[in-house]
Amino acid sequence: xxxxxxxxxxxxxxxxxGGMALAAGFGADPAQAASAKAGSQVAGVQRLKVxxxxxTAILDGHIDLPLSLFPKADAAGVxxxxxxxxxxxxxxxxxxxxxYVVNTGDRLVLVxxxxxxxxxxxxxxxxxxxRAAGVDPAAIDTILVxxxxxxxxxxxxSKEGAALFPKAEMAVHEADIGFWxxxxxMAKVPDDVKPFFVAAxxxxxxxxxxxxxxGADGEVVKGIxxxxxxxxxxxxxxxxxxxxxxxxxxxxDIVHAxxxxxxxxxxALAFDTDQDRAIVTRKKVFDxxxxxxxxxxxxxxxxxxxxxxxxxxxxxxxxxxDWTYTx
Numbered sequence: 001x002x003x004x005x006x007x008x009x010x011x012x013x014x015x016x017x018g019g020m021a022l023a024a025g026f027g028a029d030p031a032q033a034a035s036a037k038a039g040s041q042v043a044g045v046q047r048l049k050v051x052x053x054x055x056t057a058i059l060d061g062h063i064d065l066p067l068s069l070f071p072k073a074d075a076a077g078v079x080x081x082x083x084x085x086x087x088x089x090x091x092x093x094x095x096x097x098x099x100y101v102v103n104t105g106d107r108l109v110l111v112x113x114x115x116x117x118x119x120x121x122x123x124x125x126x127x128x129x130x131r132a133a134g135v136d137p138a139a140i141d142t143i144l145v146x147x148x149x150x151x152x153x154x155x156x157x158s159k160e161g162a163a164l165f166p167k168a169e170m171a172v173h174e175a176d177i178g179f180w181x182x183x184x185x186m187a188k189v190p191d192d193v194k195p196f197f198v199a200a201x202x203x204x205x206x207x208x209x210x211x212x213x214x215g216a217d218g219e220v221v222k223g224i225x226x227x228x229x230x231x232x233x234x235x236x237x238x239x240x241x242x243x244x245x246x247x248x249x250x251x252x253d254i255v256h257a258x259x260x261x262x263x264x265x266x267x268a269l270a271f272d273t274d275q276d277r278a279i280v281t282r283k284k285v286f287d288x289x290x291x292x293x294x295x296x297x298x299x300x301x302x303x304x305x306x307x308x309x310x311x312x313x314x315x316x317x318x319x320x321x322d323w324t325y326t327x
Contacts, residue, residue: 043132044125046304048324050295051243053104053223056133057297057304060097060114060155061123065257067091069270073260085259093257095300097123097151100250101133102241104223107141110165111239111250112299116154118199126155127164140168142221143207146252146299147233148172148180148200149271157206170207173228174215176235177204179273229254229285231278232269238285248306250297254285255318258301262286263315286316295321 044059067078068091082089097119102109114126130137143165146152156170157163179185180200189197204211212220214237219225227238229251238251255261256269265282268275289296289309298305307320 051246096303098305113155115151118150118154153203173235174213
């Protein structure tokens with residue numbers, strides 16, 4: 001005999017089930033049922049497939065950037081964008097510090113290393129999260145550096161100056177090497193910028209004979225090509241990961257504040273070596289990524305920093321990629 005289940009039947013059935021649960025003790029004193037709060041976040045590890053390659057986003061931590069670092073930003077425009085993005089309206093914007101491990105099957109490649117001990121207690125989590133991801137630093141073959149700022153190379157060496165990836169080759173654009181090792185430029189910069197030069201030089205020294213200079217765009221590891229994206233620094237470089245139908249552009253620091261710079265790509269950062277060129281490069285990359293529908297990964301986009309760029313009424317917008325359910 002067929003049974004018709006209507007809304008009233010569901011409600012009655014639900015009441016009966018609720019009574020059974022109470023009788024079985026599932027509705028006991030909430031104080032007894034509660035468990036201790038974790039008080040900490042899960043490990044910053046997330047994976048996706050790019051063709052036959054496996055890419056793991058490894059979180060190093062976060063930094064808060066004062067709005068004063070965006071000299072062209074206007075207070076009213078910033079407040080509006082913060083409110084529209086449902087982030088706290090205030091005098092700073094938060095950015096992640098992301099790194100990426102690319103397993104090609106033949107090579108294990110790290111793109112940037114986070115900040116190590118150079119950027120304070122909210123960062124420097126790379127080693128812990130690599131461990132959580134099951135990645136042994138000694139297994140890394142190649143380190144691709146987007147540029148030589150402290151929050152990208154601080155995790156490469158110890159406080160004693162030793163390389164933390166004992167077998168890896170370190171690849172850096174020659175324009176960045178030339179800039180950050182130039183004694184004349186270093187002598188002219190303000191004192192609060194000199195530590196940037198010291199850190200860059202320490203990272204290069206740590207890898208010594210295992211340092212590879214890259215120049216013209218081209219393949220640096222099979223399936224990974226460099227793309228010179230100057231402005232933020234002279235040798236700022238993106239890395240395009242291509243396998244089968246998969247395509248991912250790890251673009252480094254094209255964006256520092258997602259809530260601001262997608263809508264207003266003309267809002268440069270004070271730390272840009274050449275602000276005008278950085279703006280031109282950002283707009284060029286936004287146009288390419290949105291037109292060609294290229295998936296992108298950014299070092300300061302909200303973790304895991306993977307998504308797409310879409311054209312919008314005001315500039316562009318960031319569309320975060322969905323969680324990858326299967327690999």
